[in-house]
Amino acid sequence: MTNFLDNTAIRIEFPVTNRMLYLDSAHQTPLCIRVRAALEQFFTEGYEMAGPKPVWLERVEVVRARLANFIGAAPDEIAYTKNTSEGLNIAANAIDLKPGDNVLMIEGDHPNNAYAWLNLKRKGVDIRFIKLETDVASAETFAPHIDSRTRVISLSHVTFHAGQRHDIASIGTLCKSRRLYLVVDAMQSVGVLPIDVKAMGVSMLAAGCHKGLLVPQGLGFLYVDRNLSELHPAYLATAGLENPPADFIARPDDLALRPGARRFELGNFNLPDIHALGASLTLITDIGTQSIEAHVINLGDKLIAGLDALGVGLAGPRDRRHRAHIYVLMLPMDWIPYFAKHNVRVSPERDGIRVSFGLFNNEADVDTLIALIRARLESQDCENSASALTCPLR
Ligand SMILES: Cc1ncc(COP(=O)(O)O)c(C=O)c1O
Structure with missing residues (x-):
């Protein structure tokens, strides 16, 4: 029998669970109570004393160290960014790519990753998209496409459009043996799956913090392997300097870069969000990413069994090793308003309707969803539908 996480207390942290099936x-x-409290504490401090900036900046470093530890990195390997795209763009422009060099990617991966590299076409860099012929990408997907000018492999850890969980560790081993950079978009996986950047052999890893890390939009981070000191920031601000001028007058003769990932940081921080992240990291690490991972995959098992019984297809992988919290149901778009009418929040996606679990979802949520799908399939509504796809049972 499957052991589901007892998340009764966690559900209380997420008021959304009383309002809708999210x-x-x-x-x-959706935000949880302790994240809101951290934001409120920050705003209260801002109201009352225009900000105890040294205290806030100390907390920025505490959260940086905790975030680093969370993904198996050292604090000096983490730069704060504003989102995944910014991290990926920093990564793409930090590598000294020459005309004729090539970057390997997976066809159809997130456009925010693709465009960061496609922007280098103007420098003569060749961006090659590989068609995925297997459930998920692994070293075997990329190996036949590597040639003497390949410098980088870049892909998502978990894909947003079908929930594939690519085998990053095998790709990391391949990249090490062929002396390639491996750049990973972990927007969907961070906070949901355990991440160990060293074990995965990642050179740089970018993510935002508003999904699995549970804070409002506007904060991201970039991990940069500290051995990659050759990487150069495309932009420079005082924060990136080893010797920032104490008198705030720029020194043209001293552009030495700060060692570590902080050479990529620019200006002031998203302080409210970093405070929120301190609170959410406590929640996530108390539960443990291994438990969150097992929970969402177990919910996926239950969902797949329910879909199978109804004859509704799944767009992504079925194998537990190849999936995480994202499941795309092969149902057409007219199901979106039906779900909305029943207070269920899901997303339209390329191949159907995306259902994605968070740490606050439970088995009853899956039962409710399956019951709603069954009810519509059996209803007159479905019988009258002109679209054969609308009635997968037929
Ligand atoms: C895999 C992936 N990358 C990136 C993003 C978003 O990029 P950004 O954080 O820059 O908005 C998303 C979704 O929001 C995503 O699913």
């Missing part, structure tokens, strides 16, 4: 954590996770 199955859209791959889009944005």
Whole structure:
């Protein structure tokens, strides 16, 4: 029998669970009570004393260290960014790519990753998209496409559009043996799956914090392997300097870069969100990402069994090793208003309707969803539908 996480207490932390059936954590996770409290504490401090900036900046470093530890990195390997795209763009522009070099990617991966690299076409860099012929990408997907000018492999850890969980560790081993950079978009996986950047062999990893890390939009981070000191920031601000001028007058003769990932940081921080992240990291680490991972995959098992019984297809992988919290149901778009009418929040996706679990979802949520699908399939509504796809039972 499957052991589901007893998340009764966690559900109380997420008031959304009383308001609707929220199955859209791959889009944005609703805020929880302790994140709101951290934000309120920050705003109260701002109101009352215009900000105890040294205290806030100390907390920025505490959260940086905790975030680093959370993904198996050292604090000096983490730069704060504003989102995944910014991290990926920093990564793409930090590598000294020459005309004729090539970057390997997976066809159809998130456009925010693709465009960061496609922007280098103007420098003569060749961006090659590989068609995925298997459930998920692994070293075997990329190996036949590597040639003497390949410098980088870049892909998502978990895909937003079908929930594939690519085998990053095998790709990391391949990249090490062929001396390639591996750049990973972990927007969907961070906070949901355990991440160990060293074990995965990642060079740089970018993510935002508004999904699995449970804070409002506007904060991201970039992990940069500290051995990659050759990486150069495309933008420079005082924060990126080893010797920032104490008198705030720029020194043209001293552009030495700060060691570590902080050479990529620019200006002031998203302080409210970093405070929120301190609170959410406590919640997530108390539960443990291994438990969150097992929970969402177990919910996926239950969902797949329910879909199978109804004859509704699944767009992504079925194998537990190849999936995480994202499940795309092969139902047409006219199901979106039906779900909305029944107070269920899901997302339209390329191949159907995306259901994505968060740590606050439970078995009853899956039962409710399956019952709603069954009810519509059996209803007159469905019988009268002109679209054969609308009635997968037929
Ligand atoms: C895999 C992936 N990358 C990136 C993003 C978003 O990029 P950004 O954080 O820059 O908005 C998303 C979804 O929001 C995503 O699913």
